[in-house]
Amino acid sequence: MPLDAAQTKRDRLEKKEAAIVDAATDVYLEKGFEKTTMAEIARRADVADGTLYTYFKNKNALMMAVVAAHWARITDEANKSISSSDNFFDAVEAHARYHITMLLKDWRLIDLSYVLYYMQRMPEIEATAYKREYSSVFDRVYNRALDRGEIRSDVPLRHARDLFYGTLEYAARTQVQGRSKQEVESIVKNLVAVIREGFAPSKPSTTREAIVDRLEAAVARLESVSSRKPTSGR
Amino acid sequence: MPLDAAQTKRDRLEKKEAAIVDAATDVYLEKGFEKTTMAEIARRADVADGTLYTYFKNKNALMMAVVAAHWARITDEANKSISSSDNFFDAVEAHARYHITMLLKDWRLIDLSYVLYYMQRMPEIEATAYKREYSSVFDRVYNRALDRGEIRSDVPLRHARDLFYGTLEYAARTQVQGRSKQEVESIVKNLVAVIREGFAPSKPSTTREAIVDRLEAAVARLESVSSRKPTSGR
DNA sequence: CTTGAAAAATGAATGTAATTCATATAGTAT
DNA sequence: ATACTATATGAATTACATTCATTTTTCAAG
Numbered sequence: 001m002p003l004d005a006a007q008t009k010r011d012r013l014e015k016k017e018a019a020i021v022d023a024a025t026d027v028y029l030e031k032g033f034e035k036t037t038m039a040e041i042a043r044r045a046d047v048a049d050g051t052l053y054t055y056f057k058n059k060n061a062l063m064m065a066v067v068a069a070h071w072a073r074i075t076d077e078a079n080k081s082i083s084s085s086d087n088f089f090d091a092v093e094a095h096a097r098y099h100i101t102m103l104l105k106d107w108r109l110i111d112l113s114y115v116l117y118y119m120q121r122m123p124e125i126e127a128t129a130y131k132r133e134y135s136s137v138f139d140r141v142y143n144r145a146l147d148r149g150e151i152r153s154d155v156p157l158r159h160a161r162d163l164f165y166g167t168l169e170y171a172a173r174t175q176v177q178g179r180s181k182q183e184v185e186s187i188v189k190n191l192v193a194v195i196r197e198g199f200a201p202s203k204p205s206t207t208r209e210a211i212v213d214r215l216e217a218a219v220a221r222l223e224s225v226s227s228r229k230p231t232s233g234r
Numbered sequence: 235m236p237l238d239a240a241q242t243k244r245d246r247l248e249k250k251e252a253a254i255v256d257a258a259t260d261v262y263l264e265k266g267f268e269k270t271t272m273a274e275i276a277r278r279a280d281v282a283d284g285t286l287y288t289y290f291k292n293k294n295a296l297m298m299a300v301v302a303a304h305w306a307r308i309t310d311e312a313n314k315s316i317s318s319s320d321n322f323f324d325a326v327e328a329h330a331r332y333h334i335t336m337l338l339k340d341w342r343l344i345d346l347s348y349v350l351y352y353m354q355r356m357p358e359i360e361a362t363a364y365k366r367e368y369s370s371v372f373d374r375v376y377n378r379a380l381d382r383g384e385i386r387s388d389v390p391l392r393h394a395r396d397l398f399y400g401t402l403e404y405a406a407r408t409q410v411q412g413r414s415k416q417e418v419e420s421i422v423k424n425l426v427a428v429i430r431e432g433f434a435p436s437k438p439s440t441t442r443e444a445i446v447d448r449l450e451a452a453v454a455r456l457e458s459v460s461s462r463k464p465t466s467g468r
Numbered sequence: 469c470t471t472g473a474a475a476a477a478t479g480a481a482t483g484t485a486a487t488t489c490a491t492a493t494a495g496t497a498t
Numbered sequence: 499a500t501a502c503t504a505t506a507t508g509a510a511t512t513a514c515a516t517t518c519a520t521t522t523t524t525c526a527a528g
Contacts, residue, residue, distance in 0.1 A: 013476090034353050037514065037515085038514075038515060039514075047477075047478090048477060048478040049478080049479065049480095049515090049516085050477070050480095050518085052516095053517080054475095111352040114349070115348075115349055118345045118348065118349045119353075128412075156420075159405075159421065159425075162408060163401045163404075163425070166400035166404025167396050168400070169400060169404065170403065170404075171392075171396040174396060178362075187393065187396070190393040191393075191397070194397060197432040198427070198432050247505090271484090271485060271486085273485075281506075282506060282508055283507080284487085284488080285506055287486095292487075293486065
């Protein structure tokens with residue numbers, strides 16, 4: 001088989017697969033999970049019922065593809081959301097703003113991930129992989145800040161990550177479920193403020209004793225630094 | 235109808251209803267949502283298939299009852315979890331510890347609430363009411379601390395609540411989904427530390443603190459001059 | 469330009485599980 | 499005991515997901 005013919009064929013199949021995923025997304029957003037039927041998806045994608053099964057193992061796999069397409073989109077956007085900030089707190093604020101705005105806009109698709117995950121075990125599809133990829137955005141920002149000494153170093157990454165995404169997702173869910181109006185800015189500012197206080201390099205205590213301790217420690221660090229450099233002997 | 239006869243009759247029906255809910259809980263915990271069938275529940279509860287529908291409108295309503303029974307249990311326990319602490323941070327720590335321990339133990343039932351909620355709209359059942367009742371535990375602790383001036387007063391309750399429950403639920407979910415071992419204490423201590431820093435009444439800065447800041451800055455400059463610590467990549 | 473084997477697509481048939489409903493049974497008041 | 503009502507029953511119905519025997523399309527080789 002010539003290479004460009006194969007290319008064309010694969011293109012054609014991928015286009016059809018994408019059309020099916022798009023149709024499934026539309027139906028799901030209109031009707032919700034329970035009322036989405038394979039027959040309706042097939043009708044919208046303009047294929048026969050059976051055709052769906054040549055592209056996806058079953059309904060769950062198809063819905064998982066819907067979810068995967070969405071995570072790919074937002075992971076891409078999330079990476080852009082931090083690109084303009086160079087200090088930790090600005091990057092956190094930008095990413096928080098992007099994240100909660102997205103959650104409020106696309107919550108039905110995000111929640112679909114959870115529904116699929118909890119409805120049945122699907123280890124072969126690894127439903128949480130998309131999320132892990134997405135949350136690596138925060139990980140990079142955090143690790144860079146650690147390297148630069150912008151934040152205290154005794155809080156493990158995973159705790160910071162849980163705080164960040166957990167707070168935003170809970171806030172978004174509260175807002176979507178209740179009928180409270182959206183208040184993105186208030187939520188973002190509050191989270192950033194807490195992180196600013198809780199993750200700042202630890203402020204030394206102001207007792208005289210503590211000052212002396214701090215000075216001793218600083219001197220010790222200086223000594224150990226210069227002793228590692230034989231050229232600048234002491 | 236005599237009153238005690240009515241009482242007996244209602245008792246009988248309530249016992250049967252509880253038996254059905256218990257059977258449903260068992261089957262669900264064994265098989266997961268998709269593989270739980272009404273026929274199996276009926277068999278376990280020792281009633282006919284149709285009988286289930288004289289107690290519950292449909293499968294979702296029955297599963298919702300399973301969820302409701304669980305929320306009632308844990309709301310009761312949660313209230314006990316804070317009763318022995320009298321200051322804010324102790325109460326927060328006690329409740330945090332109870333909450334995440336419960337989440338790790340009963341996550342399948344907690345998640346079932348979400349699955350049901352997101353699978354279809356059920357405004358008549360008000361799936362989130364249980365959760366609202368539960369989270370009022372935190373609200374009471376927080377409002378009491380506000381009254382007593384134990385914490386700063388410019389953080390709205392809902393933001394504090396989102397931070398508290400959001401962080402713990404995200405942490406629990408991460409742990410359940412991954413195969414990382416449980417680390418309740420680390421998570422609790424970290425959350426309490428962040429809340430302690432972020433919610434403490436703001437202290438006015440003192441002269442001594444300014445001195446320390448200046449010394450810190452001077453030492454940092456010295457250190458950066460005597461050795462260019464390369465930022466370790468990652 | 470044919471051709472036939474492999475890949476895709478089809479939709480009627482099948483299987484599974486939720487839900488309904490006509491009928492039977494049990495409980496209660498008179 | 500009798501009639502009346504509330505409960506319980508499980509066979510029949512319904513709604514979908516999924517399968518599979520056929521048909522249609524694609525494409526490399528002659």
